[in-house]
Amino acid sequence: MNSRNNKNLRNIGVIAHVDAGKTTTTERILFYTGESHRMGEVDKGNTRMDFDPQERKRGITIQSAAITVRWKDTHITVIDTPGHIDFNIEVNRSLRVLDGAVVVFDGVAGVEPQTETNWRLADRYGVPRIAFINKLDRVGADFARVVDMMRDRLGAKVLPLHLPIGAESGFRGVVDLVTLRALAWDKDDASEPYRETDVPAELLEQALRRRAELVEAVAEVDEAVLHAFVDGKSVSVEALRRGIRKAVLASAFVPALAGSAFRNRGVEPLLDAVVDYLPAPGDIARDVRGDALAALAFKVVTDDHGAKVFVRVYAGTLRRGSVVLDANTGKAERVSRLYEVRANEMVERDELVAGDIAAVAGLKGTLTGHTLCDPAHPVLLEEIVVPEPVIDVAIEPRAQGDQQRLAEALQAMVREDPSLRVRQDAESGQTLLSGMGELQLEVAVENLRTRRGVEVAVGQPQVAYRETISREAEVHHVHKKQSGGPGQFAEVRLLLQPLPRGEGIRFESRIAGGAIPREFIPAVEAGVRRAALTGVVAGHPVVDFAVLLLDGSYHERDSSALAFELAAQAAMREGFAQADARLLEPVMAVEVITPLEYLGDCIGDLHRRRGTVRAQDHRGNAAVVEAHVPLQEMFGYIGSLRALSSGRAQYAMQFSHYGLAPEHAMA
Known part of the structure; x- marks a missing residue:
């Protein structure tokens, strides 16, 4: 377990839209691997992973929780992440440090908004995935329809590895297309193993056809399977598994498995798939070279005993008592203790090696996204993107x-x-x-x-709200103060330029010839960023602009970093006023699911809320409306939606972008 090239280690996350059965799936994983001797139930508030009192009270996951389990000689670190959009930062930072993910889909609802958001995050970080289509025992569940939704809405190449046996309340097992064997769960009792039997006669033709499609897809990425396919030879189970693994690691396709975690059906094959197809730490190419320490801090937790920083080690060894460099702050940090994480329990470790995910105590200034490294070999890993609050x-x-x-x-x-x-x-x-x-x-x-x-x-x-500028402005400011004793002097000339939405703040110095000493340039940037905290329209932070430091001057005796920071702040206030500052408001991506008879009323209500309908679709016998609506108009929406749909419609909402607000928005 402690070798970087150890193939018997998996770091995976379990991600999904809220209520897709993610935590129930994770609890079943703990039971089947022997980590828990009873199965936690979300409804009963006794889950192992949702151990926070608020999580148990609300029946949702709020914090990502990690635990290490063992399945068939493989150590699996499982991180259970929140499904609610408000806690998306937990998914974001977990995906940044994981090697693979199990994405849980509701067999009835299919691809839901938060699943789509998480899928895009996994795309950004290049995380290989397995899909687990859950809740197939529910009325309206349809494995094939969810697979089609994944292809359509996520643009994913999805290849089923299972065919369900039975549907809805009659769902009792799966056909494993790799082995061409049926796996049947005769009872809901998790202590009873599944039965392996021949494929039911009524499914055999379909199973053979689906397996041939699977072999053909694998042949596109695996030479051994390709040769067998072209020569018309049968492909062995072992060769097919190797090929599927190769395809998953290359993100060539996503295997889809079937099950019902609540009824304990499909969990053991899911664990097998994690071991067989998801990557070990050394299987994924990383931007880390050499054997010197490189670790990323992805979460900080504080309690009565101080702060613990969760890290993923990418290279080298992190030892208890060692001194490391926080590359983001440039400061040395001492590691007092190391802990392997087991949900709400901690097991002390002497050292961590590449591939390990664990907690570190003793770090004073390390924050989410910071890199810990060997002081003699500094390295800076890609930071974690933090969403803007709305x-x-x-x-x-x-x-x-x-x-x-x-x-x-x-x-x-x-x-x-x-x-x-x-x-x-x-x-x-x-x-x-x-x-x-x-x-x-x-x-x-x-x-x-x-x-x-x-x-x-x-x-x-x-x-x-936020503010931004809509045109360029060049400003010149001289900060001069003389009131006995040392004086203050700083002169700056700045050019403000608008940027596209979501670009944040950029600063660039074009000082040439030492007009401003190099040591004062950071103070100018600090003044720019401090001024951006308060805009001129209504006092909101200013975003999406660039500042170019064009020119300036200094005084040998009276200039200081403080003087240049104050000069930049004053110049920015003038610049915001000249650059036609505008108000920005958060716009939400809203998905409404409603019975068809209420569709017109729902769309009309969205229009009254300044919403723009972007798409309409059908999901079973319900209509699905996708719209962009300003957040200001969404307060109290759930009550209105229930009233106009007799309580039958539902919605999901997540941040989309900041847009220009109309003049009456602040009224």
Whole structure:
């Protein structure tokens, strides 16, 4: 387990849309691998992976949780991730450090919005996947339809490895297309192993046809299978498995398996597929060269005993007591303890090697996305992209004396979850907590009370607006102050340029000939970024612009980093005003699923909310509407949707982009 080339190690995530059965699937994995001696149920609040009191209370996964299990001589580190969009940062940072993923699909609903978002994240990080089509015992479940939805909505090349035996309440097993054997679960009792039998006669023709399609697809990526296919020879089970593994590692296609985790059907073949087809740590090419330490911090958790930083080691060895370099801060950090993670339990380790995912205690300044490396061989790994928050709440302590405790608690929470932000409102002076949605902020406020012991008063959720500029502006500012003693002098000339939505803030220095000493350039950038925290339209942060430092001057005695930072701030305030600043509002991607008879009313309601319908489709006997709607218009939407559909319609929503807000948006 402790060798980089060890093939008997898998680091996988389990990802899905909320309520697809992801945590139930993970709990069954723990049971079948012997890690748990009872099966946790989400509805009963006794799951091993959702151990946080809020997770058990709400019946959802909030934090990603890791545990290491063993299946057929292979160690599998499993990370169970949240399905709710408000906690997407957990999926994001987990996928960044995992080698493979099991994507769980609801056999009735198929491809849902959050599944699509997670799929795109896995594409971004190049994570090979297996699809587990779950809940096939439910009314309306259809394995083939979900496979078609994956091909259509995800653009994925999906190859079924199973054919379901029976449907809905009659679902009792699968035909394994690799071995051409039937696997049947006669009872719901997980202690009873499946029965292996001949393929049912009524499915044999279809199974042979599907296996031939599978062999043909594998032949495109595997030479041995290709030769057998061309020569008309039968392809052995071992050769086919090797070929499927090769195709999965190359992301040539995604195998699809069938099951019902709640009824304990299909979990053992899923574990076999994880071992057979998903990559070991050394199977995936990484941008890490050599044997020196390179590890990525992907999560921070704080408790009464301090902070623990979860890391993925990509190269070298991380030892207890060693001193490492945080490449992002440039500071040395001492590793006091190392822990193998087993859900809410920790097992101490002396060292971690390439491929290990574990927790580190003792790190003071390391945050999500930071690289830990050998001080003698600095390296910087790709950081984790953190989404912009779209909703704010004003927050203050109920007891005046708790102001400092609240500030410390918020600082710890933001270190744990970088998708939360804290800032002071420029006009009111209130402390604003920002996040990805109302549920995330509810959970954060509850954590302040239960975990941090701080009672707080919270305002109504408000849209997290942004500001931007719509044209170029060149500004010149001289900061000059002389009031006895040392003076202050800094002169800057800046060019502000608008950028496309989502580009953030860019800074570039074009200083030539030493007009401004090199050591003062970072101070200019700091002033630019500080000024961007408060815009000129309504005091919201300014985004999507570039600043070019064109020219300036300095004084040998009176210039300082502070003077240049203040000069840049003042210049930016002038520049924002000249560059025609505009208000931006978050626009959400909304999917509404409604019975056909309410379709017109739902679309009309979306239009009244300034929504733009982008697509319509059918899912079974329901209509599906996809739209872009400003977040400001979505408060209270669930009540309206239930009222106009007699409680039968449902919706899912996630952030899409920031768009220009109309002048009346702030009214």
